[in-house]
Amino acid sequence: MISVAIEQSFDSWRSRAREFLQKGISPSEILWSSREACQDELFHMGEASEKRDRSHVRIPKAFFDLAETVACHREEERWALLYSLAWRISRGGERHLLSLETDREIRRAHAMAKDVRRDCHKMRAFVRFRKVGESATGREQFVSWFEPFHHIVERNAGFFRGRFTGMDWSILTPEKCVHWDGKELHFTEGVSKSYAPDDDELEDLWRTYYRNIFNPARLKLNAMRAEMPVKYWKNLPEAPLIRELTNSASYRVNQMVDRTALTPKDRPKSSYLDGLHESNESLTLSQVPGSIAPYTLDEWREMASCCRACPLWESATQTVFGEGNPNAEIMIIGEQPGDQEDLAGRPFVGPAGKLLNDALSAAEIGRGELYITNAVKHFKWKPSKGSVSGRGPKRLHDKANRNEMKACRPWLLGEIAKIQPSTIITLGNTAAQSVIRQDFRIPSERGVVKGPNDVGFGGKIIATVHPSYLLRVRDRKEKEAEMRRFVDELRLAGDFSH
Amino acid sequence: MNLAQKLEILADAAKYDASCASSGAKRRDSSNGKGVGSAGGAGICHSYSPDGRCISLLKILLTNVCIYDCQYCINRRSSDVARARFTAEEAIRLTLDFYKRNYIEGLFLSSGIVRNADFTMEQVVRVARELRETHDFRGYIHLKTIPEASQELIEEAGKYADRISINIELPSEKGLRELAPEKNLRRTQEAMGGIRQRIEGSKEEKKHYAKHHRATPRIYASGQSTQMIVGADASDDSSILKRSDHLYRGYRLRRVYYSAFSPIPASSSVLPAKAPPLVREHRLYQADWLMRFYGFNVGELTPSEGALKGNLDLDLDPKLSWALRNREQFPININRASREELLRIPGIGVRSVDRILKVRRWSAVRLEDLTRLRISLRKCLPFIETIDHNPVRLNLDGDRLKERFLPKPEQLEFDFSASRSSALTGEV
Incomplete structure (x- = not known):
């Protein structure tokens, strides 16, 4: 039997423990205790069996993190417990022991570590x-x-x-x-x-704060005691107020209930408030005007921002209207805004927009020559699977249905009528179906569109894919080929318009 | 008016905001600075008030003068509450003095609307700017933002703050129109969208700095949150939770706080004083947790039919309530089920699920193992299967199973007007 008295520190335990493990001394042969003095003492009592397997001892780092915490615990049993765990992990063939939270010793170690962490946390707090x-x-x-x-x-x-x-x-x-x-x-x-000093001039102010941040209408003493145990109260300058605040709470609430309620006051003279009220009243528009003729494009945009002709406004942040050169020769029509566009209130600012920009510059078309918009002007999405706060996208693109496309069409018609481009490029099925005809299909009818279209547009129409399709192509070669084809189609528009 | 009197008024004016978090800031300390302060990791609650709420930040209004008339708010223009205003210097001094005595993690500054959004926001931002720049304060700062404030001010606020928040207050446009005529849901959400973009943009920038092994400058707040008042308007739990889901998904809020509408000393004739619905608030937090960490879809949380349609059961926690409505999905086999399935078991939390997953790699889990993991069997027993337990033998049909969990008859919520003396013992 070995009796070892170590200093109250993890390091002194570790150096001893390492030595014992290397010598192969089992936990039952050691009596651990703590001592105040700076030097460790080692007593050999009787026959300490030097066994004598001096092979290298390996212990996972995670154990040391746990042990370092447990070592701060006040209970004497911690040293023996830690040694026993170290022994079982390194010598007892239980390398996975740390993940066995059903094990008695592991549970005890975790409980002790938790006590220590909590005490540390409370010290930082109190x-x-x-x-x-x-x-x-x-x-x-x-x-x-x-x-x-x-x-x-x-x-x-x-x-x-x-x-x-x-x-x-x-x-x-x-x-x-x-x-x-x-x-x-x-x-x-x-x-x-x-x-220690027994007062501070700021403590009165602190107590003033404590007294006034308390809401007497929601007394929850148990919740308070759970987090601020009574044992800490004696050193907290605010704690003496607790009784007083608790006792007067019901009186204070009754007073509030007894007071006569106040009637709302009239709005004071303020142009700022007038503006807010005006804006709040003008935020809804359930009927889309028939024609853009009496309006300017800016007025059209303003009206569209209040559109509630279909239910999509409800789950979107804002209307994403078209933007660009009002005298553009080329008008690009996409499908609908995405997650990023919905936040920014501008079309094609997300990943697909970035790709479109690249393609446009490859086709030597400046964004200044363009007017860019979408067939549907609110972001339609469905929730992703899983928890709402985690990584990854949370709002997944969802295809607009016929009714939604139809509800949004007047805005698009107005844009076309005002801009009067010579060429329209539609990106993806929804845009093509909105502009050309309802059963138009992109892969088969892609390219320069011949024949009539549903918007009565007299210029050239080029129907191509949506850039988000290009984003989804995995194979690199295929992607490059698709990109080249896309750029060629854009260039076609450039040629037409010059 | 002296500082203590101002503090009395302006702390009282701020206490109805439930937010208290001081966690999730960028890790930093004052070791290479000339002032004080550190942040990052878990927040610290420095004290607790008898209302059970933690005191982590110095939560004050810069002024409680306000030109808005939100009926639920103590500071609305129609209120006859005493008014006060801190100078920037006073707010700064208080923050630093409290901080150095370790009373607080930092400052949560908000303000009544004076003149207009920009004027008010400028005053608030100035306090934060001086704390950071003049005093090198590195503690936590949470700034309440006004949706109508200019982009430049929202930008600057985020430069100094760890957290930005805009209170949505009520889940529906209708509720706001009736109770907060100056506020507007769309403008609020637009502003939240802008803040999300800034937060994400600054994360991208941080990655860029990290790639080039350079120290990251302070770029933008690391999170935004909001608060919804529960029980002031007629919204049911389903519409509250749907709004939260929308906010979490659309604007990536860190937290939505639910605040039971509480009587105020100057109540409005539109909203007379009544007991705060604390149990409902508690159930909403639980449901919120299920959306955020347990993979529950918002539509699953409230019953779609029956007497409780659209509302959470006040008697049972929302997960148990869901399990009782979806008996066909149980029992779940503890030893074989996926993480997602385990998370659905009433009475078993995220940490316990992760422990079960670890343990069962090495040995089959028995009931006594669950007890060792400190899982209370009372709640989960009818819903699980282990090698030594099959709930079929409990022989519980629908109604009897529910009865097993219902609380013993006792009054949980009180009506102030009916029984005043007992009104305040209703702890949850």
Whole structure:
């Protein structure tokens, strides 16, 4: 049997544990205990069996992270527990032990680690500094008294240094104290509470805040106690208010209920408020005007921004109207705005827009020569599968139906009538069906469109794919070929319009 | 008026905003700076109020003077509450003094609307700017934003703040029209969309900096959130949750806070004082969690028929309630089911599911293992199958199963006018 008394630190346990593991000494042969002095002592009691398998000992890093935390626990059993776990992992053939949370020892270690982490967290929360003066160089100096339940002062010191670098401070505890002077952390022996200051001029203001942030109409004392256990109250300057606030709560609520309710006041003279009210009233338009003739394009855009002719407005952020050169020779018509366009309120700003830009510059068509719009002007989407807060897209493109296309058509007709382009390029099926005819199909009828169209447009129409189709092509060669074809079709429009 | 009197009024004016998070900021500290402050990782709650809410930030209004007339709000222009205004210097001093004593994680600054959106926003942004630039303050800053403020101001606010929020207040346009005539759902959502783009843009930029091994400058807030008031208008839970789903998906909000409409000292004749629906608020948070972490679709959370149509059951948690409505999906085999399926079991949370997944790689899970994982069997037993348990033997048909979970008869919510003295013991 070996009895070993180590310093209260993870490092001293680790160096001992490593030695014992290498010598192959089983947990049942060691008695662990903590000691205050700086040197470890090792007693051999009786026949310590030196077994003697000195092979290399390997332990996963995750264990050390856990052990380092557990080592801060106040219970003496921690050293033996950690050694037993280390033994089982390295020598007992249980390398997966850490993932077995049903194991008794693992559960105990996790529970101890949780105690330590919680104590650390509560120390970060409940330390209250009191100002004691200023240094010769003008640095403010603060002192706090705190009573941790585990050996966490050293573990937590770095946090306080990082947070309060610009001031001098000491945290006094019964076991160990830590001090920061702007350059280095110092640790000293524990002291009694009488060494700490017992007031700070700001505490009255803090209590004022505490008193007024409390809502008497929703008293939930258990919720408070669960997170701010009573054992911490004695060192919290605000805690003495709890009783008073609790006791007066019902009286205060009754007073509120008894008061006569106030009637709304008239709107004061304010052009700002008038503007808001006017804007709120004009935000709906359920009937699309028949013709753009009496309006300018800007007025048309303004009206479209309030359109509720189909239900798509409800799940979208805003109407995405066309934009570009009002005297453009070429008009590009896409399908509908996507996730990014819906946020920006502008067409083709997302990934498909980026690809379209690349293709346009390859075709030597400047965006300044164009007017770009969509057949449907609200983003239609369906939810993705899975939780709403995780990675990946959350709103998936959903194809507009006949009714929605029909509801949006007047806006598009108005745009065509005002812009009067010589060439229209439709991107994808929805755009082509909106402009050319309902049963138009892209892959088969792609290219320059012959014959009549549904919008009575007299110029040239080129029907091509939507750039988002190109984004979906996986194979690189195929993608390049598709891109070339797309650029050629765009170029066709460029030729027509010149 | 002295500072304490102002603090009294302006903290009181801010307390109806439920948001308190100080988590999720970019990790940083003051070690190479000249001031104080650190942030990043989990937030810290420095105190708790007897209303059970945490106190993490100094939550104040710059002023409670307001030209808007939102009926649910203590600060509306029709209210007769005492008015006050902090100077920027006072708000800054308070933040720093509180911070250095470790009372708070930082500042949550909001304001009544004075003159117009831009004027107000400028005052708010100025406090944040000076905290960051003059005082090198590196703690947490949350700024309340006004949807109608100019793009430049929203841009600047995000440069100094860790979190930006715009309160949607009510889930429907109709509710807003009736109770908050100056507010508007579309403008609010447009502004949220703009903020999402900025947050994502700054993430892209950060990646770019990381690629070139350069320290990332402060670019934009790392998240946005909002608050919805529950029980002021007639919206049912389904429309509240649908709005949340819309906001999470469309604008990637970190959080939607639900705040039970609470009596205020200057209540409006449109909205008389009544007990806050705290249980409902709690159920909404639970349902919100199911959307965010358990893969529940918003449509599944509330019954589509029956007496409770469109609303969450106040007596049962929403997951249990869903399970009772969807008995055919159970029992779920603990040893074989996918993660998604395990997440559907009442009484088993995300962490427990992940522990089960780890453990069952090495050995089949039995009931006692679940107890060891600190899972309460009371709730999950009728819904699971393990090698030593099959719920069929519990012989529970539909109604009896539900009864098993219903709370013992007791009054959970109180009507103030009916029984005043007991009105405040209703803890959830």
